[in-house]
Amino acid sequence: MVVKSIKDKSSSFFLHLCSKGTTTTTEEDALSVSVSNQKKPGGWKAMPFILGNETFERFATIGLLSNFMVYLMKEFNMDQVSASNVLNIWSGVTNFAPLVGAFISDAYVGRFLTIAFSSVASFLGMLTITLTAWIPYLQPPKCQPELQLHGHCIGPSKAQIGVLITGLGLLSIGTGGIRPCGIPFGIDQFDPTTEEGLKGIGSFFNWYYTTFTLVLLLTLTVVVYIQDQVSWVLGFGIPTALMVSSIVLFLVGTRIYVHVKPHGSIFKSIAQVFVAAYKKRHLKLPEEGMDCGVYYDPPLKDYVLLKLPLTYQFRFLNKAAITTENDMEPDGSIKQWRLCGVQDVEEVKCIIRIIPVWASGIISFTAMGQQGTFTLSQALKMDRHLGPKFQIPAGSMGAISMITIGIFLPVYDRIIVRALRKITKREGGITLLQRIGIGIIFSILAMITAGLFEQKRRNSATLHPGAPPISVFWLSPQLVLMGFCEAFNILGQIEFFNKQFPEHMRSIANSLLFCSLGGSSYLSSLVVNIVHHTTGRHGRPDWLTNDINAGRLDYFYYLLAVMGVFNFVYFLYVAHRYRYKGQVQIEPKSSETDVELSPTKP
Numbered sequence: 342m343v344v345k346s347i348k349d350k351s352s353s354f355f356l357h358l359c360s361k362g363t364t365t366t367t368e369e370d371a372l373s374v375s376v377s378n379q380k381k382p383g384g385w386k387a388m389p390f391i392l393g394n395e396t397f398e399r400f401a402t403i404g405l406l407s408n409f410m411v412y413l414m415k416e417f418n419m420d421q422v423s424a425s426n427v428l429n430i431w432s433g434v435t436n437f438a439p440l441v442g443a444f445i446s447d448a449y450v451g452r453f454l455t456i457a458f459s460s461v462a463s464f465l466g467m468l469t470i471t472l473t474a475w476i477p478y479l480q481p482p483k484c485q486p487e488l489q490l491h492g493h494c495i496g497p498s499k500a501q502i503g504v505l506i507t508g509l510g511l512l513s514i515g516t517g518g519i520r521p522c523g524i525p526f527g528i529d530q531f532d533p534t535t536e537e538g539l540k541g542i543g544s545f546f547n548w549y550y551t552t553f554t555l556v557l558l559l560t561l562t563v564v565v566y567i568q569d570q571v572s573w574v575l576g577f578g579i580p581t582a583l584m585v586s587s588i589v590l591f592l593v594g595t596r597i598y599v600h601v602k603p604h605g606s607i608f609k610s611i612a613q614v615f616v617a618a619y620k621k622r623h624l625k626l627p628e629e630g631m632d633c634g635v636y637y638d639p640p641l642k643d644y645v646l647l648k649l650p651l652t653y654q655f656r657f658l659n660k661a662a663i664t665t666e667n668d669m670e671p672d673g674s675i676k677q678w679r680l681c682g683v684q685d686v687e688e689v690k691c692i693i694r695i696i697p698v699w700a701s702g703i704i705s706f707t708a709m710g711q712q713g714t715f716t717l718s719q720a721l722k723m724d725r726h727l728g729p730k731f732q733i734p735a736g737s738m739g740a741i742s743m744i745t746i747g748i749f750l751p752v753y754d755r756i757i758v759r760a761l762r763k764i765t766k767r768e769g770g771i772t773l774l775q776r777i778g779i780g781i782i783f784s785i786l787a788m789i790t791a792g793l794f795e796q797k798r799r800n801s802a803t804l805h806p807g808a809p810p811i812s813v814f815w816l817s818p819q820l821v822l823m824g825f826c827e828a829f830n831i832l833g834q835i836e837f838f839n840k841q842f843p844e845h846m847r848s849i850a851n852s853l854l855f856c857s858l859g860g861s862s863y864l865s866s867l868v869v870n871i872v873h874h875t876t877g878r879h880g881r882p883d884w885l886t887n888d889i890n891a892g893r894l895d896y897f898y899y900l901l902a903v904m905g906v907f908n909f910v911y912f913l914y915v916a917h918r919y920r921y922k923g924q925v926q927i928e929p930k931s932s933e934t935d936v937e938l939s940p941t942k943p
Contacts, residue, residue, distance in 0.1 A: 780830025
C-alpha cells in the first residue's frame with residue numbers, strides 16, 4: 342500500500358515510504374523541465390573553446406610548477422628546504438582553492454563567469470612571475486653555484502618575496518576557478534538525455550585526459566628546456582602569452598555555450614541536514630521495513646538527475662527527514678532547518694562515505710609530490726647529458742612518468758581490463774576502490790626504489806669524488822613506478838569521485854581531488870621541516886641538507902614508504918566498510934505522485 346499525504350497549502354509534498362521493491366517518481370518530469378529550460382546544447386561546437394582554455398591554463402601553471410624549485414634555488418638563492426616549503430605551501434593553497442571556486446560557481450555566479458574571471462587572474466599571476474625573472478630589481482643579486490651550495494648567498498628581500506607571493510596568489514585564484522568548473526562546464530554542453538549526448542560526454546573525458554597528458558609532456562620538455570637552457574623570461578613569457586590566447590578563445594565561444602544557472606550552495610543543504618538531525622535527535626527511528634508514513638520525500642529539484650534510495654548506514658541522519666507537527670511555518674512553508682528530504686539526507690551520506698577514502702590519497706600523493714622537489718635535487722647532481730652537447734633539464738625528468746602513463750593507459754583499457762572483465766564479470770575489470778588501492782601500493786614501491794637508487798647515487802658521489810656522476814636515467818625506475826601510481830590512483834580517484842558524488846555536485850567532486858593534492862603538499866612540508874630540524878645532530882648534517890651528497894635523502898624516502906604502508910592498512914579498512922552509491926528504479930509516471938522506496942541496506 343502507498344501512503345499519500347499532500348499539504349496543498351504550502352505546495353509541498355509529504356511523500357512517505359513504504360516497503361516495496363521499486364520506485365515511481367516524477368524524476369522524468371523534473372529532468373525534462375531542466376533540459377527544456379536550457380537552450381540547445383552546444384555540444385562539440387563548444388569544445389575547442391573550453392578545451393583550449395583548460396589546456397592553456399594547465400600549460401601556464403604546470404609549466405611553472407614543474408621547474409619552479411630550480412628557479413627558486415638558482416635565481417632567488419634559496420636552499421632546497423626553503424624552496425621546497427614555498428613550493429609545497431603554494432601547491433597546497435592552489436589545490437584547496439578549487440573547493441572555494443566550486444562553491445562560488447554553484448551558489449552565486451555560475452561556471453562561465455567563474456572560468457572567465459579566473460582566467461584573467463591566472464594571466465595576471467603569470468605576468469607577475471614573468472616580471473620577477475625579467476626585472477633585476479625583483480631578484481636578489483646573482484650568486485656563484487659554489488657559494489649557493491654552502492648557503493653564503495644574499496637571499497631575497499621582503500619586497501621581492503612579496504611580489505613573488507602576489508604572482509603565486511593570483512595563479513592560485515585562477516586555478517581555483519578553472520579546475521573545478523572545466524569538466525562540469527564541458528559536460529553542460531551535452532544533452533545527457535540522448536544517446537548522442539552520453540557518447541559526447543564520454544568522448545569529452547577522453548579528450549580532456551589526452552590534452553592534459555600532451556600539456557604535461559610539452560611543459561616537462563620544451564618549456565622546461567627553454568627555462569633551463571635559454572631564458573627564464575622566455576620560459577615564463579610563452580605560457581603567459583598562451584594564457585592571453587586562452588581568454589580570447591574562451592570568450593569567442595560565449596554565444597555557443599549552454600549557461601546553467603547557479604542553483605544555490607550545496608554546503609547550505611548539507612548544514613541543514615546536520616542541524617535538522619540534531620534538533621530531532623530525541624526522536625526514535627522506526628524499525629527497518631516499518632517506516633511507512635514517516636519520511637519526507639518531495640519531488641526532485643529540476644537540476645537533480647538521479648534519485649537516491651533510502652539507506653540505513655549513518656541512520657542518525659534519517660531523523661532529519663522524519664515529519665513532525667512542528668515542521669511547518671505559519672504560512673504553510675516547510676522549516677528548512679527542521680525538515681529535509683530523503684534525497685538531501687542521502688546526498689550527505691554519500692559525502693560522509695567518501696571522506697575516509699579521500700583522506701587515504703593524501704599520503705600517497707605526498708610520495709608523488711617529491712617528483713617536483715627532491716627528485717629535481719637528485720637530477721641536478723647527476724649526469725644529464727644525452728650525447729656530447731645536449732643536457733637534459735632536471736625538470737624534464739618528470740616526463741618519464743607521463744610517458745609511462747601514455748603507454749600504459751591504452752594497454753590497460755584495451756587489453757588488461759578486457760581480460761579482467763572475463764574473470765571478475767565487472768564492467769571496469771576491477772572496482773574503483775581496488776584501482777585506488779593498487780595505486781597506493783605503487784606509491785610505496787616508488788619510495789622504496791627511490792631510496793635504494795639514492796643510496797647508490799650518494800655512495801658513488803662520496804666514494805669516488807673525482808669520477809663523473811652517474812647517469813640521471815638511474816631515476817627512471819622510481820619515475821616509472823610513479824607513473825603507474827598516477828595511472829591507478831589519480832585517475833581512479835577522479836572516476837570514483839565523479840561516479841559516487843550526486844551528479845549535480847560534480848564541481849565539488851572535481852575539487853576534492855585537488856584538496857587531496859593540497860593536503861599532501863602541506864603534509865610534505867610538515868614532514869620536511871620535522872626531518873630538517875630533528876636529524877643531523879652531533880656535528881652531522883641533517884638528512885635534507887642543501888648538499889644532498891652529505892645528507893641522507895634515502896632515509897627520507899624510506900620514511901615516506903613506511904608512512905605509505907600504514908596508509909595502505911588504513912585504506913583497506915575504509916574500503917572494506919565502504920558502500921557504493923545506490924540507485925532508484927524509475928517506472929513510467931502515473932497520474933498521481935507516489936513514492937515507494939525499497940529500504941534495502943546499502
